[in-house]
Amino acid sequence: MPESMPHTSHQPQQAFKSQQSQQPVLQLEELTRVHGSGATEVHALRGVNLSVFPGELVAVMGPSGSGKSTLLTIAGGLDSPTSGRVVVEGTDITTVGRKELAALRRRSIGYVFQDYNLIPALTAAENIALPRELDGVSARKARVSAVAALEEMGLGQLADRFPDEMSGGQQQRVAIARALVGDRRLVLADEPTGALDSETGESVLALLRARCDAGAAGILVTHEPRFAAWADRVVFLRDGSVVDETLRSQADSLLSGQAAAQ
């Protein structure tokens, strides 16, 4: 897919003047990741640079095996890079210990995976409350803010339902709510719509978009160009390198051009 695209729009630095006056929520610098060694060595990431600012949703696209998931796991501190820096809210997470990393995940970073995001033993509200409860906030307080978050997103009626009593789309929306509960404002979503039909997927992305408009920063990994269209920026990965980076306006035309080409 990406190789068919014209390499014209390589000027993202210029485009974000307004945002660059703020600190990026996430900053990846010269990130590399090598899996295995010797004959089985895989270069999942080769020198990736990426910054995500508050209010921004960045889509990451690329063929299977291009390193998208690896990028997200390293950005969220679930995996460590072979070299390079990962700065979340001003902290270089490659240098902090296991405990601080866990604390950072509780307070700053939210994940949304393709499916089975919610802890089956907990209701929607309890799932959202969990990161704060683990942080030592009382169950009652954490629940109040969780229910408030659900209501703000129009999901109030789901509060006391268990994951197996919710549809896939509802589960994903609750997962997004959890990813941004409390002080968290970085959401890393790895194909959050992968298991949904496209209409439900749109509603999930609409929510993600709304949260970013409200000030969160997000990375969205997706295979679907129509979902990437919700992003401010699209980053194309191929064999672990960023091969292209476009603004949404350009991405829209690119994607429609691509659609026309097929």
Add this chain to the structure above:
Amino acid sequence: MNHWYHSWVAAVRIARRDAWRFKGRSSLVLAMIALPILGVSAADLTLRSAELSTEQQMERDLGAADARVSDPGMGGVPIHQSPDGRNYMTVENFDNKPWPDGSADIRAAFPAGAKILKDTSGSGKLRTEHGLLNTVIHELDATDPMAKGLMTLGQGRFPDKAGEIAATAHFLETSGLEVGSELTARGLATEYRIVGSYELPGALKSDEVLARPGTFLAPLDKALKADGLPGTAAGSTYLVSVDGDGFTWNMVKKANAHGAVVTSRAVALAPPADSEVPLHQRDDWSDYEQSTAARTAELAAIGTVVGLAMLEICLLAGPAFAVGARRSRRQLGLVGANGGDRRHIRAIVLSGGLVIGFAAAVVGTALGLLLTFVLRPLLEDYMGQRFGSFDVRPLELLGIGLLAVLTGLLAAIVPAVTASRQTVLASLTGRRGVRRSSRVLPVVGLIATGLGIAITLFGATATDSIVIVAGGSALAELGIVALTPALVGLFGKLGGWLPLSPRLALRDAVRNRGRTPPPSPPCWPPWRARSPWRRTPPATTYSSAPPTRHGCRTVR
């Protein structure tokens, strides 16, 4: 305020719901823990209920009387006795003289105006359906108000004239006779008709018949002696009722001056101070109550047995928790992705143990109570005595319940630590992390096993200590547990020649060594060890034999 326990609240919530979601696995572990708890709580309840209060004990010993006066058979020389009447010695020192012998003038020992009921018993061989049965023959006017409480009437009535007897239910059972049967004793032609059955609440299993005073023992004794046979060896004690404050300590001391020993309800309920007990003031008196050393040894033994039992349960229940943690990997991974630290993951798996342990405590003690309640008649039969009352000790049951909780927690420790060591990513993706089998563990296991066996053998042969034996067994067992993964791996290598399905099973075991339970534990049952508390207590020069019901006591 932020507190660590808030995260435990969340962990317990997850564990509780999970336990409920996987009912099968939970109930298996629950049963493993609850069963011994049921047994222990039922045993506690039974023993406590069988234990009598002083009032209850006195009722069984004295009936409705105030005291029982007995003659120690020392010719009426003055004596000193302990308040409970179990120990006594002569006032004078007879070390260099012949011991006094013969009966005392017991009537002189009774307080003026007291009501007296003579209580005599001896023994004889009675003819039953199955042959001769050596039986206690008891002579007492059971219809006297003073005798109330000594025996409980079952069927029929107590004898009210010569030629009638009542018999204990146990005697009827063993003899094959019944109320209405005729009965004779060997050596006496007289026939006695059984008119009722009764039981002795403190000795359900005693074979005894009851006749009116003078109607059985005397004729039988005479007939036996005439034939040159040993007599009935009858002896008497006296139930005494006095007006006023009962048989006071002062009255007891007066009776002692006439050579009689007294068991008094009033004294038992309010024992005199040591300074008022001449026996306790004597230089040559020492208290041979259970020594603290024996008590410590007993406690150590109980502790060891409980500890070993908990170890076994942990080893059996541990793999169940390991399987649970493996099954809920993704869930634990999600907790990790949401900022769950290692301690949070540990807390969740440990909470599984906590929740099940708690449930097992509740279920176990509740069933223990219920079963004891329902099976009370059977238990009383088994114990050979009626319960004083249904004696529930909340603190002891709480302690027993805590043992269940502790067991659950202990069983979950290893799975909890293992689960917390997994990286979040490995848990989420279901990838197995690279896991080297430890090289240290088998060596440690081997050493522990060897050492444990050595200690056990040493303990069993060279010492008397159950603690050493049990400690050695526990060590050897833990050693074998540590060796298990290595052993399973070894068998896996040897398994190539097996047919397909056992080979697959073996390979599965090899790949999941953590949840493969250890082989059946090596058992050196603690009761094999020679136990220190069974040794006979130090001999005393005083009679400290428990009083027979009718108080015939002899001094060595």
